[in-house]
Each structure stands twice: as structure tokens, then as C-alpha cells.
Amino acid sequence: MDAVRRWLFAPVPRGRVAAFRTLVYLFVVADLTVVTPWVRTHAHVPGELYQPLLVGRLLPLPTPTARLVDVVFWALIALSLAAATGRAPRALGWTVFALYFEWMIIAMSYGKVDHDRFGFLVALAVLPTVGRARHGDATPTEAGGWALRVTQIAVVCTYFLAAFAKLRFGGLDWVTSSVLARAIIRRGTDFADLIAQVPYLLIAAQFGIVAFELLSPLIFVLRGRWRYAGIAFFYTFHLLTFAAITISFAPHLVAMTAFLPLEKVRPLTWVRARRTAVAQT
Template sequence: MSVVRWWFSPVPLARVAVFRAIVYVFLVWSVLFLTNDVVGHGYAAELYQPTLLGRVLPFPEPSVPVAYGLLAIIVVGSFVAASGRLPRAAGWTVAVAHTSWMVNTQGFAYVSHDHMALMIAVILLPTIGRARFDDTTTSESAGWVFRCIQVATVATYAGSALAKVIYNSSLTAWANSSIFSWAVMRRGSFLVDWTLQVPVVLRVGQWGVFLLEVLTPVVFWLRGRWQVGMICLFFAFHLMTYVALGIHFLPTIVCWLTFFPLERLVPHARTAWLRASGRVASWRPALQQS
């Protein structure tokens, strides 16, 4: 069936190895600098109001010792998993600890939907098992994991558009509101302050963002340069929001990488390393003989 083939479209295990390394290294940065409020939450545990996931699953209540314990597990486990060693044991350990970490950080009246796809990636990557950077073998199970991450990435935007419609009970209320004006006044940089004097620019921007979110699923039907172009459009959008408002979607941007042939980075990285070490001349004849 075409639906089954779409969900289980095989991908090279080398792509898995590259993406896995990127995800786990990013995870260390995330818990240290991005979602680094969990330790602080331990001092105000009485304010904890867990989301549905936190209420259903037996995650520990916020406390300073628990926070430092989770941090140590995530950091150490992520470096082990990124190296390709113990991909299942280290991966599952990090998945449980990171999910607990995110339930904690989202249980204090703020939910950041930009982490949804990343959480899916961390939970599902251990199911693939071993994957080497030079392994060109394709895997349907890896394809399923990548497709799930891709769907979660796209759902981040499509779900945001749906939420705008549901909470405003209108297809046009959000796009015609003054939300961008409020955002610029609250946290806008000097680069966009001028837009407050030209409100039509902000209104057009709101409609552009809303339509872009609605059309996100189209990326699955695009191929080649068209697909790359649409994904780069999202990258440009996030760069713009970061420059203008200091808002980034780095966790989601990382997950967009599942659409790219990351395995092609391996020979380029190897060549650069050999050239830097002065051994590229002796490496090329070996490739020609093979």
C-alpha cells in the first residue's frame, strides 16, 4: 500500500547516525541554556501544575536534587548516545529523563510547542539501534522514525494555525488582530520598531505567517529544490523572528533536518579532517583502489 510505503520509506543508517549526533549534542545545549529553569523550579514546587502527560505518568515532583539528577543523566547519556555507543540503553535513559525534564519545565504555566518534534525524536531514535556514519544500509524502521519526526515538525505549524482558529472562533480574527504590534512593543528590536508606524506591514506579516502555517503540510508533496526551498522559507522566517523579536525555534529547526540527505556530510567532513591533518593525498589513492 502506498500509505505504508510512505510511512516506512527507508533511509540510510548513516543519515540516522548524523542526525542522532546533532540531536543529542543539541539536547545538552538545550537543557543547559534553553530549558534551564528546572533547577529553579525546585525552589517553588508548590506552583507546579503538570500538564496532562505529567498527570498521567509517574514523573517526580519538582525538587532541586531531582533537577540536578535529571541534568546529569541527560548530559552524560546524550554524549554517550551521540557517539553511537549503547544507542538503545543510553537513548532510552535520555528519553525518560528528558521527558521528565520537559514535563517539569512546561508545568509552570508556560508550554513551548517548539519542543514537540524534538521530544518525539528523542523518544523514537533509540528504537533504531546501531547506526554508523559510514553505513549506507537503508532501514524501514529508521524511515518510520524519521517520518514520525517529520510529521511532528509539520504538525507544530499546522497545529499552531488550528489553535489560532479554535481559540478565536474565527478563521480571520488572529490574522486581523494587533498581535504583532503587541509583540513589537513588548520585545521588538530597533530593527522593527518602525513597523509600529506602518501597521499595514504588521497586518500583512500576520496573514503571511498564518497562511504559511496552514500550508506547511504541502512540504510532503514537494520534491527536490521545491521542498528545500519551502524548508528554507521556514528557516528564513525563524531567522526573521529572532532578529526582530528574539524568538527562535531551534528545537524545531533541528528536526527539519530529517528532510535532508545528512549522510552526504560524512565524506565532506572526512575530507576536511584529512586535509587539515595533511593526509588527504594518501587517502585519495586508497579510494581509487577501492
């Protein structure tokens, strides 16, 4: 148990948590306005078409109306921008999580349920538990380590449970089916058309996808550069997926940055350094 606790609460620099927090909350704004702006159109959908997910029935949550959707939308925009600054991390963090959770119920209760939000929702749920964290702060924090670790677990579960679902509902026949071929017919790109012309490549890709998803937990065994190489492979997988069938998995990709040393990315420092250099010339 001590080994498990040390793994779950392995400390990370507070600066890493601060960078991750800023990225996550800024993505909420990007998600509402750029990535999935279609969610807002549910404000004008008849209430009888609303079929809430199980959690929406258990709580229960109200049937979306134009006023409710607009209030959640604008509140999320304002509060996410405020939360990205690091101020009032618990009060703003919990509020953003609650509102985004409701936003996802509104989005996914009309017949379309995406599984790229799981890791991102977990990130929103655990970030408020960390408390204050400044950019560039190298002080280790176990609370921050736990928040990032739980997010990492959620990211990996997204892959592993996707393979489980494929095999549960499609059986072993899934890997030899025409799933990718149908996806290319529906939303394929020119790149996908090139792939489809190679005999048996789509079948091989389906074997590869299931193998990759089942083996994804091994990322926790890797260390150092090998782990970063594994994460780079994860990102490459999604890049190829988007290039072929335009599925982006954007929120999942944001959550996956929990594996990265984000504290080393200091854009504001670069900007200040550049301004100083320009001023000195």
C-alpha cells in the same frame, strides 16, 4: 495502504540517521546548558507552585525537588553525550527520552508551555527504534526512514496545529488583531521597530503566518530541490521571527533537519582530509 506504508517506511541511508542522532543528542546538552538554562532554577521553586501538565498528573510524576532536578540534569548531560556517539542506541536512547520528557514536565508545569518541543520529543522517542547506524554508511534502512518520517510529520503538525489553535481561540479576527504589535512591544528588536513603521505590514504578516502554517503539509508533495527550497523557507521564517521578536524555536529547528540529507555533512572527514593535506605539505 501499500502506498502509505511505502511512504512511511521509505528507506534512507543509515549515515543520515547517525548524523541526525548525533545532532539531536548533542542538542540536548546545549538545551540544558545554553538554550533554556532557566529550567534548572525550578529546583528552588516552592512545590505548591508546581501545576503538572496532564501527562504529569496521569503517570503521576513527582513534584520537583532540588535533588530531583539536579539528578535529571546531570544524568541527561552524561547520557546524551554517550548516546551521541552511537553506542547502545536503544538503551541510551530510551533513557535519554525518558529523562528529557521528565525535564520538559519540570520546565512546562509552572504556567509557561512552549510548542517548539513537539517535533524534538518525537525525534527522541523514535530514534531508539532504529538501532545501530554509522556515520557515512550508505546502507538503506526502512526503520531509519520511518523514524525520520515520523519526526517530519511532527514538525509539520507543529505548524498546522499552531494555525488551528490561532483560529480556534482567536477566530478569524486573529489575523487582523494586534498580536504581532504586542509581541514587538514586549520583546521587539530594532529590526522589529523598522517593520512596525510600515503601514499594515504587521497585519499582512499575520495573514501570511496563518497561510504558511495551514499550507505547511504541502512540503510532503514537493520533491528534490523544491522540497529543500521549502525547508529553506521554513528556516528563513524562523530566522526573521528571531530577528524581530527573539523567539528561536531551536529544538524545532533541530528536529526539522530530519528533512535534510545530513549524511553529506561529514565534518570529521573534512578535518582528517585537512590534516592529511597539511601533513603532505
